[in-house]
Structures are given as structure tokens and as C-alpha cells.
Amino acid sequence: MKKNPAIKSALLVLSVALLSLGSCKKENILLDNELEFAKLEAITIASTSAISxxxxxxxxxxxxxxCKKGNKKTAIELSALSTSITTYLSANYSGFTFQKAFKIxxxxxxxxxxFVVVFQFNAxxxxxxxxxxGAFVKVLExxxxxxxxxxxxxxxxxCFDNRDGKQRDTIAVSAIPALIKTYxxxxxxxxxxxxxxVNKDQSMVVISKNxxxxxxxxxxxxxxxxxxDLPASPAKGRSIEASALPAVSTTYLSTTYPNYVFKKAFELKTNSAIKGYLVLIDANLTKYAIHFDASGQFVKAVTIR
Incomplete structure (x- = not known):
């Protein structure tokens, strides 16, 4: 006995719908699992309202x-951190305001x-x-x-929409306010x-060379x-793209500043010989200047703002 074409069509539509529903449920389960796994490895640090x-x-x-899944996180006070950690914080984030810390x-x-340390720096x-x-490992994304x-x-x-790489916080030198230029x-x-x-709070950072x-x-x-004073040896600087940096430098940046945003880089030369590289990046709205030597090895990092 042949089925009515209309019935066959209805059954086909129902089958597709059921398959689609099953697929969506599976996808949602995978996404939910991914979220729960991410939360197990993450630490709640603040609210978006904390960003000026x-x-x-x-x-x-x-x-x-x-941390890793299964690690034990224990909240500790600033006084419980080692001298090496507190010295690093004071040297690289002068004026920071401690919020919380964890022993993992x-x-x-x-x-x-x-150890994970959370603090406020420039709002x-x-x-x-x-x-x-107590040795520094990385800036957490x-x-x-x-x-x-x-x-x-x-x-x-x-908060982090600048990760799309469109450089909306960069302005032309000609657009710098007259008051700042005069200063x-x-x-x-x-x-x-x-x-x-230009930062989200409308403060501004001007890069200059002397x-x-x-x-x-x-x-x-x-x-x-x-x-x-940005970390770089006296040399003639030439603006370069991120793709022109040595691979070892980009690997260091990706490892130390996960999901960082490339802002600007300079190749440093003396008498046609490369002396190093100066790279400006944004990591979670805080800008850093990193100096690499001629071979691309890390030398020093400075927190700008």
C-alpha cells in the first residue's frame, strides 16, 4: 500500500525537526559542559562596573x-604572599589596590x-x-x-571589544588634543x-621618542x-607589523598575555644592525611595553597604564 504524498511529506518534516532538536540539545549540552569546565578553571574577580x-x-x-580542574583554591591575604610576589606587584603596578589572592x-x-593575585590598577x-x-608566570585573560x-x-x-583588532582606541598624532600637544x-x-x-575612561597615552x-x-x-620610560636600548626605530616580529617573541606574548591585542611595534637598529624590538600591547585594557633582544628573546616588560 502506497502512502499518501502529503503524509510522506509530513513524516519527513517531522523527522528533520526531531533530528534538528536532538542536534540542538547535543550542542547545548556541549556548550553547557564547556561553560562549566571554564568556570572550574576560572576565578571570579570583579564586575564590569569595576572598569572605569x-x-x-x-x-x-x-x-x-x-587553575586546573580539581585544584583546591584557598583564599589568602596580601600579607600571606611571598616577598617576591609583593615586590613584583609594587615594582610593576605602582599604586595598586589589593582585592583578593588565592593559593592553588x-x-x-x-x-x-x-598563586593568583587580583587587584585594581588605574581603575x-x-x-x-x-x-x-613566587615567580611571575602570566597575566590572566x-x-x-x-x-x-x-x-x-x-x-x-x-569590555574587551578591542580584541577584534580594529584598533578603535588608536588615534592619529594629528588628532591629539591641542592642550596635550602644547604640554x-x-x-x-x-x-x-x-x-x-585613548582609554575607555577617555584618558590618553602618547608615545614619543627622544x-x-x-x-x-x-x-x-x-x-x-x-x-x-619604555624599555628599549637607544637606537633608530622603525614601525613594523606584528607579522615582522620573530616567532619566539610572538610565542612569548601569547603565553604570557593570553588573548592580548597587538597595538604597535618598533624594530630597533644601529648602523643597519638589529638591536631589538619594542612591542606595545593591550591585555585586558591595561597597556604594556615589552622589549625583546635582536633574536626575539624577552628582555623586560613595563606597565604603561
Whole structure:
């Protein structure tokens, strides 16, 4: 007996719908599992409202891969951290405000594996990981709760939307406010302005060169905040793209600053011989300058703002 074409069509539609439903359920389960796994390795550090200049809907901020699944996280005070850790914090994040810290231990052996420290720096949360001996390991990537799943870690209009690489925080030297230009030419007349960034709170960082490189920070009202000597040997600098950096340098950046955003790089030369590289990056809204030697090996990093 032949089935009515209409009945066959209806059965086909039903079968496709059931398969689709099953697929969606499976996909949702996988995504839910991915989220739960991410949360097991993350630490809640703050709210998006803790980021100055961010005015969108409030969400929780997480420090990603702060520990391994199954690790034991124990909250500790600043006073319980080793001298090497507190010295590192004071030297690289002057004026930081401590928020929380954790001792990460092996669940089975109770052996300490690492430490995670969370603090505020220039009105932005920062999370750092140190090894069991107190040596710096990396700046932990931050994500909003809604962006914990997947590899991107950002969404349009979110805290970290600059991860799309569109450099919306970069402005042309010609667009630097007149007050700032006047301050620079009056106070640092030998400087040549080479780059500028605008932060979410509308403060500005101006990169300039006078034998070596400098980062000069200004408030949203164009008032001087501070000047930072960037780590690079005296040499002739040439702007280069990220693709021109040695592989060992990009590997270091990816490992030490997960999901960082490349901002600017300079190749440093003396008499046609490469002396090193200076790289400016953004990691969770905090900007860093990293110096590499001629072979691309890490030399020094400086926190700009």
C-alpha cells in the first residue's frame, strides 16, 4: 500500500525537526559542559562596573585558566604572599589596590602549585599568576561571564571589544588634543610624537621618542598624569607589523598575555644592525611595553597604564 504524498511529506518534516532538536540539545549540552569546565578553571574577580568608563550592563568578570580542574583554591591575604610576589606587584603596578589572592594546591597531594593575585590598577582589575616559588608566570585573560565559552572572549560593545583588532582606541598624532600637544612641546621639546591611545575612561597615552621611547599619560581633561620610560636600548626605530616580529617573541606574548591585542611595534637598529624590538600591547585594557633582544628573546616588560 502506497502512502499518501502529503503524509510522506509530513513524516519527513517531522523527522528533520526531531533530528534538528536532538542536534540542538547535543550542542547545548556541549556548550553547557564547556561553560562549566571554564568556570572550574576560572576565578571570579570583579564586575564590569569595576572598569572605569564602561557603562553597559553589569556582568561578572572572570580570570580564565587561573587553575586546573580539581585544584583546591584557598583564599589568602596580601600579607600571606611571598616577598617576591609583593615586590613584583609594587615594582610593576605602582599604586595598586589589593582585592583578593588565592593559593592553588593539588587536590590529592595538597602541594602548592601556584598563586593568583587580583587587584585594581588605574581603575581596572588585573589578575596575575605566579608559580609556587613566587615567580611571575602570566597575566590572566579576563572575560565577561557571557563570553566565557569559545575562543574569542569578547563581544561588540563589551569590555574587551578591542580584541577584534580594529584598533578603535588608536588615534592619529594629528588628532591629539591641542592642550596635550602644547604640554608635550613645552615640557618635552626634544620628543617626536609617534603614536597615541585613548582609554575607555577617555584618558590618553602618547608615545614619543627622544633617543629612547616614552609613554606619557594624560587624564580625560588633558591633565598630565605620569611619564614612563619604555624599555628599549637607544637606537633608530622603525614601525613594523606584528607579522615582522620573530616567532619566539610572538610565542612569548601569547603565553604570557593570553588573548592580548597587538597595538604597535618598533624594530630597533644601529648602523643597519638589529638591536631589538619594542612591542606595545593591550591585555585586558591595561597597556604594556615589552622589549625583546635582536633574536626575539624577552628582555623586560613595563606597565604603561
Amino acid at each position: 568608563g564602561f557603562g553597559n550592563t553589569s556582568d561578572s568578570l572572570y580570570a580564565m585558566e587561573a 594546591a593539588n587536590q590529592t597531594t595538597s602541594a602548592v602549585e601556584s 581596572k582589575p588585573v589578575a596575575l599568576k605566579f608559580d609556587a616559588a 579576563q572575560r565577561e561571564g557571557r563570553n566565557m565559552k569559545g575562543r574569542g572572549g569578547w563581544n561588540a560593545g563589551g 608635550m612641546t613645552t615640557t618635552y621639546s626634544a620628543d617626536t610624537l609617534v603614536h597615541a591611545f 633617543v629612547t621611547y616614552f609613554a606619557t599619560a594624560f587624564s580625560a581633561t588633558n591633565s598630565f598624569i605620569k611619564r614612563t
